[in-house]
Amino acid sequence: MTATLRPLTARSEVQRTALREIGVGVAPEQAELRAVLRLAATVTGAEHAALNLLDDDQQVTLLGVRAEPRRVPLVESLCARTSVRPGVFWGADLSADPDYAGNPFVDGRIGRLRFYASAPMRTADGDVIGTICAWDEDVRQLSPEQVDRLADLAEVALALVDRHRAAREATALAAAADDARARAEQERAVAEAASAELRRARAFDRALFDALSVGVVVSDADGMPTRVNRIVAGWAGERWDGGRLVDTQLLEDLYLADGVTPVDPAHAPLVRVVRGEHVRDVELVAGPPGGPRRVTLTTAEPIHAEDGTVAGGVITIRDITEQRALEARLREAALHDPLTDLPNRALVLDRLGQALRAQRRDHRPAVVVYCDLDGFKQINDTQGHAAGDEALLRTAEALRSVVRPGDTVGRIGGDEFVVVCSGIGTAADADDLVARIEAALTTGHPALRASCGTALSRPTDTAESLLRRADEAMYAVKRARR
Numbered sequence: 001m002t003a004t005l006r007p008l009t010a011r012s013e014v015q016r017t018a019l020r021e022i023g024v025g026v027a028p029e030q031a032e033l034r035a036v037l038r039l040a041a042t043v044t045g046a047e048h049a050a051l052n053l054l055d056d057d058q059q060v061t062l063l064g065v066r067a068e069p070r071r072v073p074l075v076e077s078l079c080a081r082t083s084v085r086p087g088v089f090w091g092a093d094l095s096a097d098p099d100y101a102g103n104p105f106v107d108g109r110i111g112r113l114r115f116y117a118s119a120p121m122r123t124a125d126g127d128v129i130g131t132i133c134a135w136d137e138d139v140r141q142l143s144p145e146q147v148d149r150l151a152d153l154a155e156v157a158l159a160l161v162d163r164h165r166a167a168r169e170a171t172a173l174a175a176a177a178d179d180a181r182a183r184a185e186q187e188r189a190v191a192e193a194a195s196a197e198l199r200r201a202r203a204f205d206r207a208l209f210d211a212l213s214v215g216v217v218v219s220d221a222d223g224m225p226t227r228v229n230r231i232v233a234g235w236a237g238e239r240w241d242g243g244r245l246v247d248t249q250l251l252e253d254l255y256l257a258d259g260v261t262p263v264d265p266a267h268a269p270l271v272r273v274v275r276g277e278h279v280r281d282v283e284l285v286a287g288p289p290g291g292p293r294r295v296t297l298t299t300a301e302p303i304h305a306e307d308g309t310v311a312g313g314v315i316t317i318r319d320i321t322e323q324r325a326l327e328a329r330l331r332e333a334a335l336h337d338p339l340t341d342l343p344n345r346a347l348v349l350d351r352l353g354q355a356l357r358a359q360r361r362d363h364r365p366a367v368v369v370y371c372d373l374d375g376f377k378q379i380n381d382t383q384g385h386a387a388g389d390e391a392l393l394r395t396a397e398a399l400r401s402v403v404r405p406g407d408t409v410g411r412i413g414g415d416e417f418v419v420v421c422s423g424i425g426t427a428a429d430a431d432d433l434v435a436r437i438e439a440a441l442t443t444g445h446p447a448l449r450a451s452c453g454t455a456l457s458r459p460t461d462t463a464e465s466l467l468r469r470a471d472e473a474m475y476a477v478k479r480a481r482r
Contacts, residue, residue, distance in 0.1 A: 012127035019053050019062065019121075019130055019161050021168070030063060036132065036157050037065045043149045044090075044117050044142060046134035051157060052079045053130045062130075076104050079131040083120040088147045088154075090117035093139045105135075115140035117147075119154035121161070132157050215296075215317035221310060223270045232317065235286075235294070257283040259293065273300035273313030283320075295321045337411040339389060340396035348410035348418050352463035355422045359457055366457040367424040369434060370470035371399070371450040372478065373415040391448060398440035402433070417450075418467065430454040451478040 033051055041049040050064040059077035061070040074080040078100065082089035093114045094100040095107075104110040118133040132154045142150075215232040217225050254263040265271065269279045279300035287293035300315040335347035343351065355366035373395060380388035392415065399409040399417055408420040419437070424430060434452045441448045453473025457466050 012123045012125060012129050014165060015123060015158070015161055016053065016055070016129045017165075019051075020055075020060075021164070032160050033063050033157060034065070036153050036160070037063060040119075040132050040134050040150060040153050041065050043146055043153065044115075044134040045140055046115060046117070046136040048113075048136065049132070049134040051130060051132055052077075054080055054083065054128060072104075072110070076110075078103060078105055078116060079118050079133055082118045083122075083128040083131055088117065088119045088151050090142050090147065090150075091115070092141050112137055114138060117142060117150060119150045121154050121158040123158070129158075129161075215319070217270070217315040217317070218312060219270055219274065219315065220312045221274055223274045223313070225270070226312070231319075253286070253288055255285040255289075257285065257295075259285040259289065269298045269300045269315055270313065273302050273315060274310055276302050276310050278302070279315075293321070294319055295324045340393060340411050342396050342417075343408055343410035345410070345412040348408065348412055348420065349463045349467065351408040351410075351420050352466055355420055356457055356461055356463065356466070358422050360459060362423065364423040366420060366422045366466075367430040367433060368455045368457070368466055368470040369419040369421075369430070369437065370453045370455075370467070370474040371395075371417040371419070371437065372452075372474055373417075374449040374451055374478075374481075376415040395441060395448065395450070398443070399437060402436040402440050418470070424456075427454075427456060430456060451475075451481065453477050 037049040037051060041047070048065060048067045050061050050067040053060040053062055054074070054077070058074055059070075059072050059079055061067060078094075081100075091097055091100065094103070094116050095112075095114050100106055100116075105113055113135040115136040115138060116133070117135070118131045120128040121130045121132065122128050132150065134150070212229060212231070215235060216229040217232055218227040220226050254268065255261055256263060263284060269282060269284075272279055277300075279298060282298045284296050284298055285293055286296060297318045297320055298315060299318075300313055302310045303312045303314060305311040335344060335350075336342065337344050352366075352368065359365055373391070376388065376391060379391050392411070395415075395417060396409065396411065399419060403409060403419060403421060406422070408418075410418045410420070412418055419433070421433065424433070431454070434454060437452055438450060441450050451474055453470050453476060455466055455470035455473055461469075
């Protein structure tokens with residue numbers, strides 16, 4: 001009857017694959033297995049021997065001694081039928097055995113074998129993956145010792161298959177390990193290159209960050225500084241310790257551009273930017289009133305995460321202290337006489353306008369005294385311009401000495417000076433002021449004398465009309481002295 005093979009286990013499937021690889025390859029394992037087959041033929045005295053693989057649906061002759069490679073269905077396979085029996089199967093004359101006489105290998109359809117012996121290659125799990133078989137066209141007998149040796153050869157063949165499988169697996173594992181090492185080396189090299197590039201990028205970023213001529217602050221989503229460049233670190237001093245904020249406030253007290261009004265904490269640039277606002281050129285003053293102060297222009301941009309939320313902000317701070325000081329000096333120079341540092345004509349007119357506004361408010365007039373130095377041209381011509389400059393400086397000093405702190409003394413021409421005194425009140429007060437001026441001039445420099453004309457302001461005056469009336473009064477005095 002036809003034998004039913006047990007299902008192959010995972011291990012025997014691996015061994016069967018290894019056995020199939022031996023059958024199609026030219027590896028040294030083929031030579032070893034052929035030697036086993038030659039021993040099987042010698043042990044049994046048979047003319048033919050073969051190593052057969054019992055596949056899912058067929059018997060495959062992989063190697064043979066005087067046996068051709070062959071594939072036959074399992075239903076026709078003597079090895080498949082006999083391998084389900086325990087131990088080695090052998091028959092002296094299968095043609096006389098009714099169980100096998102009708103098999104194609106016996107009745108002439110494929111062959112006319114008579115003697116046949118088959119030793120299963122049985123795994124530890126009991127699965128048969130193939131056989132070592134020997135056959136002959138003559139009748140033969142086997143002794144128990146021959147049967148045992150044939151069984152030993154089947155064990156040797158199975159061991160060779162296992163060794164072949166293990167060697168293939170070891171080779172594959174070694175190759176995989178080599179590939180893994182190569183990949184690891186490559187990945188390590190890539191990682192090192194990326195790390196080096198990152199270090200270079202960070203060094204460049206740090207150098208660029210610190211090379212900027214403006215202060216830079218990076219904050220987190222809570223408005224706390226997390227990074228500053230060297231300029232801000234220098235401003236902050238001990239408030240910034242390396243990479244962390246020591247005090248709750250990075251810089252000094254902040255004031256609006258007027259330098260007096262403190263900045264509302266809710267409207268500080270670091271707070272506004274984490275609310276998502278864009279801050280553009282906000283002028284602030286840092287430092288306490290009366291102490292060293294820094295005037296800055298601050299710009300801030302929020303940093304958004306991928307989901308659109310504000311993750312922090314970048315604040316740039318430009319120090320414009322010197323610029324503002326220069327602007328103040330330029331304004332001062334534009335409104336003052338460079339030699340005497342007295343207000344020039346433009347600033348005198350401005351002060352006259354202020355005096356007229358005060359008169360409309362307080363109903364008290366202002367006195368304007370227009371002074372022209374007599375003999376100044378002669379000093380310049382006979383003693384030189386240095387002496388002339390000295391005379392002008394003495395005149396400025398003398399005029400300042402006789403007026404109140406809030407009054408104005410200005411130089412509006414070469415040797416022409418103007419004194420503006422608000423709230424004088426009467427013409428007598430004006431005459432008294434002129435007397436003090438003339439006395440101060442002669443005391444400071446006996447050769448100096450001034451023609452002084454006065455004008456009391458009227459509600460209808462303008463700065464120009466008031467100055468013109470004082471000028472006309474001065475010329476009237478000068479004509480009277482001739």
